Amino acid sequence: MKLAYLLNSYPMTSTTFIRREIAAIEETGVPVTRYAVRHWDGALVDPLDLAEQERTHYLLTGNTTGLFLAFLAELLTRPHCVARALPAWFGLIRAAKGRLVQHVAYLMQAAALRRETAKAGITHLHCHFSTNATAVAMLSRLMGGPAYSFTVHGPDELIDLPGGGIRAKIENAHAVIAITRYCRGRLTEHVGENIWDRIHIVHCGLKLEDFPDRDDAPAGSTLVCVGRLCPQKGQVHIPAAVAEVRKTFPDLHVTLIGDGESRAAVEAEIAKHDVADAITLAGWRSNAEVRTAIEGARSLLLPSYAEGLPIVIMEAFAMRRPALTTTIAGIPELVDASCGWLVAPGDHDALVAAMSDAMAAPPERLAAMGVEGRKRVEAGHDLARIAPELVRVFGA
Numbered sequence: 001m002k003l004a005y006l007l008n009s010y011p012m013t014s015t016t017f018i019r020r021e022i023a024a025i026e027e028t029g030v031p032v033t034r035y036a037v038r039h040w041d042g043a044l045v046d047p048l049d050l051a052e053q054e055r056t057h058y059l060l061t062g063n064t065t066g067l068f069l070a071f072l073a074e075l076l077t078r079p080h081c082v083a084r085a086l087p088a089w090f091g092l093i094r095a096a097k098g099r100l101v102q103h104v105a106y107l108m109q110a111a112a113l114r115r116e117t118a119k120a121g122i123t124h125l126h127c128h129f130s131t132n133a134t135a136v137a138m139l140s141r142l143m144g145g146p147a148y149s150f151t152v153h154g155p156d157e158l159i160d161l162p163g164g165g166i167r168a169k170i171e172n173a174h175a176v177i178a179i180t181r182y183c184r185g186r187l188t189e190h191v192g193e194n195i196w197d198r199i200h201i202v203h204c205g206l207k208l209e210d211f212p213d214r215d216d217a218p219a220g221s222t223l224v225c226v227g228r229l230c231p232q233k234g235q236v237h238i239p240a241a242v243a244e245v246r247k248t249f250p251d252l253h254v255t256l257i258g259d260g261e262s263r264a265a266v267e268a269e270i271a272k273h274d275v276a277d278a279i280t281l282a283g284w285r286s287n288a289e290v291r292t293a294i295e296g297a298r299s300l301l302l303p304s305y306a307e308g309l310p311i312v313i314m315e316a317f318a319m320r321r322p323a324l325t326t327t328i329a330g331i332p333e334l335v336d337a338s339c340g341w342l343v344a345p346g347d348h349d350a351l352v353a354a355m356s357d358a359m360a361a362p363p364e365r366l367a368a369m370g371v372e373g374r375k376r377v378e379a380g381h382d383l384a385r386i387a388p389e390l391v392r393v394f395g396a
Contacts, residue, residue, distance in 0.1 A: 110139035155306035180330025211318035217367035229260035320370025
């Protein structure tokens, strides 16, 4: 097997887990060629992401003319192969209820990808998320390109699976990976039982060597929230909760790492509740800086409305830090009262109670929660175990 990964925008600050996964696969002795449709339009802050960008081959960025010429060459020299992809292509358009220009771009990218992977001798292509990149991989396969698989995470891609053409993407795939039982259950609703065995549960994970085990209990009064500032992450509810909790725990401090479209709304809530001295908006930080922040925290704080299964929870657990988060999607498959706190998203009173409990928890209780969290990551989210399983699924 000669393996490649195809992503839509890569690398991004939120795709560290993909970079780690690729590195872990390469450590098994399987080289990985990186393809992406385009550069991310944000600023990369981590040196490893900057290096990864240099290793990635882009179909569209800086190559608009080349993309058109590649499609034209496929159309002229292999018209029957392009024709094989057209029924699925029309199916994607129907499922999406239009967006013709976007789907024309997919067809052109698929033709270019087919040619690039043929030159490189790629035999298997893997995508993360069931959206744009997987559509391109499917069309490329139907044109005669390599077999493909894809990983489904959620949350956004699970909102309208039929609208994303999920059935065709699964039916034409060599394998599909769901990161949680919840995710697999959602996928099986949309395809026949005869291909359920094509959908495998393989967790995302960490390179545990990057997170040496610790035997110290969480201390101090800081809670750390890591993630894009957006409505789905629920950070806008944190200032009101801080205003309540600090009445009993005046030393409480919350650090928000990340940035995004909700920044203004979060800042407005901070001003409204007069908690500017208790909340730090730190912006995006490198992976090393995020680890340092979590190490110094009493708990991770993630009051999300929509997630798959957040990697940052695994990172906190690897450092023996509990997680205060919400009862959505696959999160309860990893987090329970033995290693964290679960609340309903948007429930102010429950969030206040959980934050207060986290602040009041004695060191021995926090230490026990940390031990349990670390054990769960070692058992189910260690890339040293996951990478060989992925290679087996790709090549099975």
